[in-house]
Amino acid sequence: MNIEILEKSLTKEPKFRLTQIKKALFQELIDNWDDAKTLPKSLREELKKSCPLEINAKILNDSIGTRKALITLSDNTKIEAVLLSHIDNRNTICVSSQVGCPMKCSFCATGSMGFIRNLNKYEIIEQVLFFARLLKEKNQKVTNIVYMGMGEPFLNYENVIESIKILNDNNAFNIGARKISISTCGVIEGIKKLSNENMQINLAISLHAPNNILRDKLMPINKKHRIEDILKAVDNYIEKTNRRVMFEYTMIKDTNDSLKNAQELSLLMAKKLYMLNIIKYNETGVFKSSSDKRIKDFMQILHDNTVKLTLRHSFGSDIDAACGQLATK
Ligand code: SF4
Numbered sequence: 001m002n003i004e005i006l007e008k009s010l011t012k013e014p015k016f017r018l019t020q021i022k023k024a025l026f027q028e029l030i031d032n033w034d035d036a037k038t039l040p041k042s043l044r045e046e047l048k049k050s051c052p053l054e055i056n057a058k059i060l061n062d063s064i065g066t067r068k069a070l071i072t073l074s075d076n077t078k079i080e081a082v083l084l085s086h087i088d089n090r091n092t093i094c095v096s097s098q099v100g101c102p103m104k105c106s107f108c109a110t111g112s113m114g115f116i117r118n119l120n121k122y123e124i125i126e127q128v129l130f131f132a133r134l135l136k137e138k139n140q141k142v143t144n145i146v147y148m149g150m151g152e153p154f155l156n157y158e159n160v161i162e163s164i165k166i167l168n169d170n171n172a173f174n175i176g177a178r179k180i181s182i183s184t185c186g187v188i189e190g191i192k193k194l195s196n197e198n199m200q201i202n203l204a205i206s207l208h209a210p211n212n213i214l215r216d217k218l219m220p221i222n223k224k225h226r227i228e229d230i231l232k233a234v235d236n237y238i239e240k241t242n243r244r245v246m247f248e249y250t251m252i253k254d255t256n257d258s259l260k261n262a263q264e265l266s267l268l269m270a271k272k273l274y275m276l277n278i279i280k281y282n283e284t285g286v287f288k289s290s291s292d293k294r295i296k297d298f299m300q301i302l303h304d305n306t307v308k309l310t311l312r313h314s315f316g317s318d319i320d321a322a323c324g325q326l327a328t329k
Pocket of ligand 1: 101102103104105108109110111112149150151152185206
């Protein structure tokens, strides 16, 4: 599928056609142009040739509440996306923003793939569309989106923002901005730009270390964007938007999970609109996950220091589908 061609095919059509097409594609979730009844037959025939609607994807793994899909794009590159189904009927799609990732975080499977290219806005949307069609069969809908799959979203800023506009558009997916989250490893220019967008989306920072020495080892971007500079950009973002910011901290055994690390983290995180999300590490080979006992003790220290925090069991850890751990093997 290559929806990008679509806009080019419509240059001679009246403007309302695009609205009709968006409704057919993203609300009715048609997978065959014959079903786009609001369009003239001649246009449907043309679109069948120029813009086929099949998505080249297969489900790689299926576990309770979690499905991972491998999508092959028109240039044969491959990306992964994940559907996380929650018991309260929420369905979150974790989307990729790049093929691979240039950031090389040492604990991340995607990082070890290297970087291939940015996704265009429709390739990001295609991931949501694939799962939206699957959910339709069960009378369910996509309710939440997290930009937490392959890639660093702020290195593909324009396409990510344009894709969010389609997700948010009430003629398209109509997903509320507050249900959409972008997770960055700390690209300061991206945080600054986002604070000027006037969008109600959520910002998350992948922190994973409480000091620069350790973060330098885990996340090479830290050599460019130091923790104190990231936090300064976050504070400016909060001042402008008055929105809460989530920090993600994955617990890696004997690496970032000492009780001293918990004390250091407490000093960074004890701020009014900071929220900490502790994540159980999804083991990918080199590193191991902290024990449950260590996670409990670590969290207790944070709690005693009045840090607002939650524990997230790494969704889909049984299918390699946790945060930043997608990779086309
Ligand atoms: S954790 Fe995120 S930013 Fe780091 S290498 Fe993986 S995908 Fe890229």
